[in-house]
Amino acid sequence: MNPDDPRVQRTRDRLRAALLSLAARHDLGSVTMAAVARQAGINRATVYQHYADLDALVADAMDGAVTHVARCAALCPLDQPRDRAPEPLVDLFTHVADNAVLYRRMLSGQGSARFSNLLRQRLTEALAERFTAGARPSGFDDVPVTTHAAYLAGALVGVVAVACAEPEPPAEHARDAWRLLVPAR
Structure with a gap:
């Protein structure tokens, strides 16, 4: 075919x-x-x-959404203060809020393992690429780039799962995620 x-x-x-x-x-x-x-x-x-x-179809159907989420995460300026989430992260959580039912179903226990793995993998790749290009938060030089990116990707998928299940505004989820992702100075 x-x-x-x-x-x-x-x-x-x-x-x-x-x-x-x-x-x-x-x-x-x-x-x-x-x-x-x-x-x-x-x-x-x-x-x-x-x-x-069905998992292959789910992964294909959600490919655009996964690409959008990964792009938003990779665009976050890492020098943004902890108390103010970067606009790309707010965009990411706005997208999740706009599609909350679908994300909630895709990331639930009865959801698609392939979708959550694809989301985590794309986030890891986008973050690792950005880190390799020199845009990595300071203080993590003793951790391999891919490990650091995978850790952040997994955390972000977890926060997305919470965000699509809780009614807080996207800007609040973005702020909370940002506080978790950026080390305190």
């Missing part, structure tokens, strides 16, 4: 949209490939030609 074929792209677009629509209304653990196929108006066998399982 040629992924550049417009028919393949249209089919995958329909499947991603169907999954996101179902995930917004139902716990992800109750969504089946058959339900996605019905929602998309596509034969169930066709779904499996495009995605091996």
